Amino acid sequence: DAGVIQSPRHEVTEMGQEVTLRCKPISGHNSLFWYRQTMMRGLELLIYFNNNVPIDDSGMPEDRFSAKMPNASFSTLKIQPSEPRDSAVYFCASSLVSDTQYFGPGTRLTVL
Amino acid sequence: GEDVEQSLFLSVREGDSSVINCTYTDSSSTYLYWYKQEPGAGLQLLTYIFSNMDMKQDQRLTVLLNKKDKHLSLRIADTQTGDSAIYFCAEYAGGTSYGKLTFGQGTILTVHP
Numbered sequence: 001d002a003g004v005i006q007s008p009r010h011e012v013t014e015m016g017q018e019v020t021l022r023c024k025p026i027s028g029h030n031s032l033f034w035y036r037q038t039m040m041r042g043l044e045l046l047i048y049f050n051n052n053v054p055i056d057d058s059g060m061p062e063d064r065f066s067a068k069m070p071n072a073s074f075s076t077l078k079i080q081p082s083e084p085r086d087s088a089v090y091f092c093a094s095s096l097v098s099d100t101q102y103f104g105p106g107t108r109l110t111v112l
Numbered sequence: 113g114e115d116v117e118q119s120l121f122l123s124v125r126e127g128d129s130s131v132i133n134c135t136y137t138d139s140s141s142t143y144l145y146w147y148k149q150e151p152g153a154g155l156q157l158l159t160y161i162f163s164n165m166d167m168k169q170d171q172r173l174t175v176l177l178n179k180k181d182k183h184l185s186l187r188i189a190d191t192q193t194g195d196s197a198i199y200f201c202a203e204y205a206g207g208t209s210y211g212k213l214t215f216g217q218g219t220i221l222t223v224h225p
Contacts (some may be wrong), residue, residue, distance in 0.1 A: 004154075031211040042217045043155075043200065048208040091154055095211040100145070103154035 002026075002105035006013050012110045018080040021107045024073055025094030033101060034077050035091040043091075049075065049098065064096055082111045116202075116203055118216035125224050130188040132219045134201035137182060142206040144177060145213065148188045149198040158186070188221075196223045 005023040013019055026034050047057040049069045052062040057067070064083070069075040079086055089108050095103040115137045136144070142163050147155040159183075161168045161175045168175045174187040184201055198220050202213040212222045 033212070041120050045141065045212070045215075048212055055210050056212070080189055093155075097211045099211065100157050101211065102157070102161065103147075105154045 004092055004094055004102055006090075006107050008107060009105065010108045010110075012112065013082055015082045015083055018078065019082045019086075019111075020107060021029045021077040021090050021092075021109070023075045023077070023104060025065030026102055027073070028101075029094035029096055030072070031097055031101075032069060032075050033093040033095075034075070035093065036088045037091060037106070038088045039060070046077070055105075071108075073083070079109075084111045087111050097106050098107035116201060116214050116216040118199075118201060118219045120217065121220050121222070122222065123222045124191050126191060126193055128191055130186075130195070130221055130223075131198050132186045132188075132192045132201075132221065134184040134186075134205045134216055135189075136184065136201075136214075137181055138214070139179075139182065139201055141203040142207050143204040144184050145202040145204070146173075146175065147200040147202065147215075149200065149218070151197075155200060175184075191221075191223050191224045193225060197220055199207050 007022045034046040036044045046059045047067045052069045065084050067077045087110050089106045091106045093103045095101040117135045145160040146158040148158045149155045157169050174190045176185045198218040199213050200218045202215045
C-alpha cells in the first residue's frame with residue numbers, strides 16, 4: 001500500500017489567500033484525522049472523521065478552518081483567509097476504528 | 113478527560129540505554145502507543161502495548177506498562193545516533209472514540225557520539 005498521501009508537501013502563500021490541503025487515506029481505513037504541529041503548541045488534533053462523517057471538530061481553531069471528506073478516499077482541509085500564525089506542518093492520519101493510526105508525510109505551510 | 117504527559121528532553125551517549133517516560137490519566141485506555149518522528153517526516157509507529165500486558169519486547173525496544181501508576185516507558189537498548197528523534201506516547205481509550213488517540217507533547221531524544 002502507498003500509505004497516507006498528502007499534497008502539496010510544501011505550500012508558501014501570502015496572508016489572505018485561500019489554502020487547500022489534500023489527503024488520501026489508506027484504502028479500507030474508515031477513520032481520518034487532521035493534525036497541526038508547531039514548535040509552540042506541539043501536535044494538535046484539529047478534526048476527525050469516521051465513515052466520511054465529521055465526529056469532532058472541537059480542535060479547529062477558528063471559522064477560517066474547514067474540512068471535508070466527500071468520499072472514503074479523499075479529504076481536504078481549507079484555510080480561508082490564511083494568516084501568518086497558521087504556518088505549521090499539517091498531518092493527515094488514517095486508521096481502522098480501534099487500530100493504529102498511520103500518518104502521512106505532512107504539508108509544511110508557510111503564510112507570509 | 114484524557115491527558116498524556118512526557119518529559120520534553122533526553123540526552124544520551126551512543127551505546128547507552130535510553131528510557132523515555134510517559135504518564136496518562138485515562139484508566140480505560142485499551143492500547144498505548146509509541147511513535148517516532150524524524151526531522152521533516154511524519155509520525156511512524158514504533159510499537160504498542162495492550163492494556164492487559166505489563167511488558168513487550170521488540171528487538172532493541174522494551175515497553176513497560178504500570179497500570180496502577182498509569183505509567184508507560186520505552187527503553188531503547190544500545191542507542192544509536194539514528195535513534196535521535198522526537199518520541200510520542202499516545203493512548204487509545206476505545207469505546208466511541210472512533211480511533212482517536214491522545215498524544216503526549218513528545219520527548220526530544222538526542223544521541224551524542
